[in-house]
Amino acid sequence: MLPILAKLFIYGVLFLSLVAALGVVLLPNIFHAALCLVGTLLGIAALYLALQAEFIAVVQVLLYVGAVMTLVIFAIMLTHRIGDMTIPQTNKQSLPACLALFAFVVLIGGLLLKTDWSILVGTGGSVASVNPPVDTFMLGKALLGEYVFPFEVVSVILIAGLIGAIVVARKD
Amino acid sequence: MLIPLEHILIFSTLLFAIGVYGVLVRRNVVGILISIELILNSVNVNLIAFSRSNALDPVMGQVFAIFVITLAAVGATVGLAIVLALYRIKRTVYTDEINLLKW
Numbered sequence: 693m694l695p696i697l698a699k700l701f702i703y704g705v706l707f708l709s710l711v712a713a714l715g716v717v718l719l720p721n722i723f724h725a726a727l728c729l730v731g732t733l734l735g736i737a738a739l740y741l742a743l744q745a746e747f748i749a750v751v752q753v754l755l756y757v758g759a760v761m762t763l764v765i766f767a768i769m770l771t772h773r774i775g776d777m778t779i780p781q782t783n784k785q786s787l788p789a790c791l792a793l794f795a796f797v798v799l800i801g802g803l804l805l806k807t808d809w810s811i812l813v814g815t816g817g818s819v820a821s822v823n824p825p826v827d828t829f830m831l832g833k834a835l836l837g838e839y840v841f842p843f844e845v846v847s848v849i850l851i852a853g854l855i856g857a858i859v860v861a862r863k864d
Numbered sequence: 865m866l867i868p869l870e871h872i873l874i875f876s877t878l879l880f881a882i883g884v885y886g887v888l889v890r891r892n893v894v895g896i897l898i899s900i901e902l903i904l905n906s907v908n909v910n911l912i913a914f915s916r917s918n919a920l921d922p923v924m925g926q927v928f929a930i931f932v933i934t935l936a937a938v939g940a941t942v943g944l945a946i947v948l949a950l951y952r953i954k955r956t957v958y959t960d961e962i963n964l965l966k967w
Contacts, residue, residue, distance in 0.1 A: 695866070702867055706875050713879055713902055717886030722895055729898050732879075736905050739875075742866050743916045748908075748929050755933055760901065760940045767894055767944040771951040782889045783960065789888040793881040804873045809918060823922040826915065834923040835930070842927075846934050853938035861945035863952075 702742050709735030720781045723772075726764050733757050744825035872913040879906035891958045893950070897943045904936040 712735065715728035733756045740749035835843055879902055886899025908929045915925025951957055954964070 699867060703871075706871075710875070710878055710882070713882045716902060717882055717890065717895075717899060722892050725895060726898060729901065732902065733905065736909060739872070739909065740912055743872075743912050745912045745916070745926055745929075748912060748926055748933075751930065751933055752908075755937055756901070756905075760937055763940060763944055764894060764898055767947055770948060771894065771957045779891075779958070781891055781895070783891055786889050789885050793885050796884075797877055797881050800877050801874055804870055804877065809869050823916055823919060826922050826926050830923055831926055831930075834927055839924075839927050842931060846931055850934060850938055853942050857941045857945035860942070861948045 698742075702739065705735045705738045709739075722781070723765070723768055726761065726768060729764070730757055730761055733761070747828045747831055869913055869917045872909060876906040876909040876913070879903075879909065891960060893947050893957050893959060893962075894944070896959070897940060897947070900943075901936060901940065904932055904939075908932055 709732045712728045712731035716725045716732060719725045719728060733752060737749045737752040737757075740746075740752060883899045883902030883906060886902065887896050890896050890899060911925040911929045911932070915922045915929075919925055947957060950962060954962060956962065
């Protein structure tokens with residue numbers, strides 16, 4: 693009984709995330725689009741929880757929903773033009789983009805459903821494998837052990853982006 | 865896993881397609897930036913799903929998801945700073961009215 697409910701819950705969350713993502717690209721008011729993006733990001737965080745990636749889910753909520761969305765809403769508030777509603781929000785590429793992306797989704801979706809994702813074990817049959825969940829301890833150890841060089845590179849990029857953003861956005 | 869891997873992959877494909885549609889169709893630069901956030905999130909969903917299902921090294925997917933989130937934050941920061949600077953000069957946030965690089 694309980695797993696079925698959990699499954700239904702996750703499918704509902706995924707569906708609502710997709711609806712909110714459609715809102716992000718289709719709503720004429722850019723502020724409403726940003727609020728829809730918050731819904732999508734929270735739905736994805738719930739999916740991470742369902743996949744037992746708790747740390748990533750928390751980082752998603754803190755960094756995306758907390759920091760990046762605050763930044764985006766700040767930028768919208770600072771650049772909103774008065775009488776914005778009368779200006780068309782989309783260009784004229786809607787139909788070709790729709791057709792091309794529909795073809796893309798059909799192609800990739802067909803490939804995904806045809807592919808056998810299970811792992812070959814030795815010479816015998818294949819099994820659908822499930823890895824043990826990665827806890828925060830393992831993640832921290834990998835981040836500061838095996839992946840310490842990419843970690844440092846990302847730190848340098850972060851500080852460069854910080855300084856660059858200040859330099860670009862300041863009044864001189 | 866609670867739900868099959870294929871369903872998560874199809875979810876992330878749809879999310880990616882919606883994000884690309886937003887990038888192609890939106891006129892507002894901020895709209896394009898938040899569509900790019902959608903695309904990066906679909907990548908992260910794939911990384912976490914494979915890390916849980918059949919990756920040989922399950923930690924690697926989560927580490928790369930952290931890197932992607934960090935770089936998305938950097939991209940959003942620099943992009944929005946450029947948007948603010950552009951708005952100060954040109955008083956517009958619409959891509960077809962920004963033609964500084966054309967002759």
